[in-house]
Amino acid sequence: MKRMVMAACAAAFSVAGVHLANAEGEPIVIGVASGQTGTLAPWDQGAARGAELAVEDINAKGGVLGRPLKLVVRDTKSDPSLGPTVALEVLDAGAEMVLVACDYDFGAPAALATISAGKIAIASCAADAKFGVQGVGPKAFTMSLATNGQGALLAEFATEQAGWDKVYIMKDTAIEYTKSLCDNFRKRWVELKGEDSIVGEDTWNGLNDNAIAGQISRIKAASSANFVMWCGFTNNGSMMRQVRSAGIDLPILASESMDGSHWIDAVPDLSNFYIAVYASIYGNDPEPRIADFMKKYEAKYKEPAKMGHVVTGYTAVEAWAHGAEKAGSLDPDAIKAAMETFSNEPLLTGGSTFTPELHINLNTPMLMMKATNGKFEPLGRRAAEKVDPPQF
Structure with a gap:
């Protein structure tokens, strides 16, 4: 048989x-x-x-x-x-x-x-x-x-980083993605760290604005900020270049809209930059x-x-x-x-x-990566522990 x-x-x-x-x-x-x-x-x-x-x-x-x-x-x-x-x-x-x-x-x-x-x-x-x-x-x-999951994931990641207690939030208002990413990050971050942990918030429009000198001045003035939450997309990397060229070397946290090798040359030796992505393009995805x-x-x-x-x-x-x-x-x-x-x-x-x-x-894991001197290393995949469902 x-x-x-x-x-x-x-x-x-x-x-x-x-x-x-x-x-x-x-x-x-x-x-x-x-x-x-x-x-x-x-x-x-x-x-x-x-x-x-x-x-x-x-x-x-x-x-x-x-x-x-x-x-x-x-x-x-x-x-x-x-x-x-x-x-x-x-x-x-x-x-x-x-x-x-x-x-x-x-x-x-x-x-x-x-x-x-x-x-x-x-x-x-x-x-x-x-x-x-x-x-x-x-x-x-x-x-x-969904940005509900992405924002919560990034907020939870940030709370685990030593010394990341005060955040300056930068929101690109050009598209719904970047706006809702920041909104969901903010909501989860406040749940975990409190409203007083946000030391500044600013906006720009990535499709219309070529310079963010005012925003950069305000980030510099927020001397208690430990890191920047960056809700933007890459374009040609000019915004990130402006931030680093101005001497702001704070950790910057971003999500998959900032993924990609096509803009990295605009910011030579990019460091202290953290990002959640769907996959590593650098031959080191775990x-x-x-x-x-x-x-x-x-x-x-x-x-x-x-x-x-x-x-x-x-x-x-x-x-x-x-x-x-x-x-x-x-x-x-x-x-x-x-x-x-x-x-x-x-x-x-x-x-x-x-x-x-x-x-x-709402809960698909993303790969956290860190850039040091222009080289990206994987930190591991993670999903948010708490994700609020979308409100329509």
Whole structure:
């Protein structure tokens, strides 16, 4: 009997192996409608490349429902007003799912056009919790950790650092992500350290402002500050260069919007800089699957990834494929329902959880890294111990 069971299992595995090795039929189109050029290019181009690697890996294992995947990429030029037009281009090319920009403000217009056409839209890394059921629509998902989780994670990390008792908060008001990141950091920090531990708060607009001389003067005047919470995004690194050039050498704490090698040259020998990222791009990620992915990326594109967000592009396709396989169908409503059952679903970036009410993760771990003399070292992955759910 034991031999018969083993033989039956071997036969089943062999049949499955044939299926997995031979994806056939008309390709299933995955569309990308995001900023391949312009402001969001460092995020969105990398996410599109990550999606391409996911398509290759999934096809090598037999595709989705036995059919191969095909990627169609179009450029919004990082202009939200072009989002609907570009989304319709990939939908006209047959897209069953559309990957949109790594931001609520930039990605929502393309996502709205996609779900209006009855298809699922997934943002590679829009982290404002409005990207989902409440702010875009029932078929909108994002692979990001919500700013609720990111802000709480960073606040808890900061409380564990020796001497980090007083914070100066710098908030970029250009996009919803940076505003809600600071708001959620502030809320958790005050819970842990009290209102008096905030010695200064300032704002700027990363899309419109070229200089922050006034803000720098006020940081210098806040002599009791032990560190700066930096809720901004990279652009060309000019803001961070201004801070360090002014002689402010306080620890600076930031999140994944400041990830990337594309701006580091603007701040030579960057030090005392701490950041939460989805993946290390420096060949030292402690998670073996992500480290292997980064090797594949460099081998394919002949250069290292510029931002860790390449893994969220991969995960977006991976998540949709898991949903289609669970549903046993390409019907968008069935895939949506299947994705809403994800509970710590094993994906490249870690366990992913969705519900009918929340299409964004709250507890996915992020990798903390520290820069010293321009070199980044991993400090380990962590998730927040306490995350308040989004309020809409």
